[in-house]
Amino acid sequence: MKNDFFVSNLVELAPVHIDTDLPLWEKWDHDSDYQRQLNIYPARQMSAASMKEWFEKDNLKSALFSIHELKESKTIGFVELDGYEWTARTSWVGIAIGEDEYRGRGYGTDAMNVLLKFAFRALNMHRVNLSVFEFNKRAIRSYEKCGFKYEGTSREQIYKEDKRWDVYNMGILQKDWELLQSLEK
Amino acid sequence: MIGTSLFIGQQIELTAINPEKDMEALSAWTADQEFVKEFLEGDFHPYSAAELKKAISEKIKKADENHGAYYFAIRPIGKPDVVGVLIFGWIWSSQQSGRIFLFFEDKASLEQYGEEVLKLGLRYAFMELSLHRLWTELSDHNPTKLTIFEKAGFLRETQRKEALFFDGTYYDQLDYAMLKPEWKKLQEEVQNEK
Numbered sequence: 001m002k003n004d005f006f007v008s009n010l011v012e013l014a015p016v017h018i019d020t021d022l023p024l025w026e027k028w029d030h031d032s033d034y035q036r037q038l039n040i041y042p043a044r045q046m047s048a049a050s051m052k053e054w055f056e057k058d059n060l061k062s063a064l065f066s067i068h069e070l071k072e073s074k075t076i077g078f079v080e081l082d083g084y085e086w087t088a089r090t091s092w093v094g095i096a097i098g099e100d101e102y103r104g105r106g107y108g109t110d111a112m113n114v115l116l117k118f119a120f121r122a123l124n125m126h127r128v129n130l131s132v133f134e135f136n137k138r139a140i141r142s143y144e145k146c147g148f149k150y151e152g153t154s155r156e157q158i159y160k161e162d163k164r165w166d167v168y169n170m171g172i173l174q175k176d177w178e179l180l181q182s183l184e185k
Numbered sequence: 186m187i188g189t190s191l192f193i194g195q196q197i198e199l200t201a202i203n204p205e206k207d208m209e210a211l212s213a214w215t216a217d218q219e220f221v222k223e224f225l226e227g228d229f230h231p232y233s234a235a236e237l238k239k240a241i242s243e244k245i246k247k248a249d250e251n252h253g254a255y256y257f258a259i260r261p262i263g264k265p266d267v268v269g270v271l272i273f274g275w276i277w278s279s280q281q282s283g284r285i286f287l288f289f290e291d292k293a294s295l296e297q298y299g300e301e302v303l304k305l306g307l308r309y310a311f312m313e314l315s316l317h318r319l320w321t322e323l324s325d326h327n328p329t330k331l332t333i334f335e336k337a338g339f340l341r342e343t344q345r346k347e348a349l350f351f352d353g354t355y356y357d358q359l360d361y362a363m364l365k366p367e368w369k370k371l372q373e374e375v376q377n378e379k
Contacts, residue, residue, distance in 0.1 A: 040277060040279075040280055041277075041279070042279050086228075087218070087222075087229065087350045088347070088348055088349050088350035088355065089350075090348050126347065126355075127345075127346070127347060127348060129345065129348070149346075151343050151344055151345050151346065152341075152342045152343025152344055152345075152360060153342055153343065154318075154320065154342055154343065154360070154362065155318070155342060155362060155364060156317065156318055156364060157280065157282055157318060158280060159279070159280045159281055159282075159317065164317070169342075169343045169345065169360070171345055171346060171348070173346060173347060
């Protein structure tokens, strides 16, 4: 029997396939809005070949997954748990849906829930952190659905388009996530 | 000269960390979980002077190459003793933001020098690193330090529930920050009082 720990209703979390996934990353990165919602660094263009080099050289201290939608087993994005801190047992999550037609349809929320299951039930994390930019309303709604709670604002952390933008900080505790699971059953 | 010294205060001065001479003193500080977590960004255990020398030399070398961090040893003026460290890290030039970390060897030094070091540190952050935003992470585990940052004008922005674990107890992580316009306003207020 296939182990279905990483499978949910809409998606499966799978290891990143360097040869087939990285060209998708390069394609997604060509959309500057995508990069500007993903992280704080200046948006840039990097080839799949350079990413491959980085992957093979870098000893990843994180869990990085491709998000596969189940119907066609197509890679639609990625999700990553990193920044492990094993004293308080905390970590950080980042997620992106690169394929436009899969945005706003629950795929990201579903993938985040599988990742939280991994964080809390496999790694026994105590809490998971995330940061989201104030202009990314769709992501904020998705995180709230997963049970993340707003914990504060990093004022004017982002400087783009000659404007300063806030970053919202959210978090979820293991016990609160487990409580949500028992309620949803 | 375009201003008063960035490095010399009333009682203390900001100087280089010396990987040859300071390691015996700093080795004793590695019994403190906060120091190891924030300064070495490594697993917590006490470090020998030799281990520390290696770790710190690498950090200083990397910071020199990528301009991502700035390290200072805090010393009473004219004395060789190091009583604390001041570090600016997470420098994101494109976003004009960075993080301040302050550590003293004991509570007495924190109380005696903390305010003065922060005054120098804020000027360095806003007038030399030219940051717009300076942030730091604190907690109720060290209330003295919390009070000093609050008195300096840092505002609490985020309370991360049970994100820290010290001495067998979970603490909320309290994120504080100051923005350059806020700092400038405080300087004007000080000027007006004079």
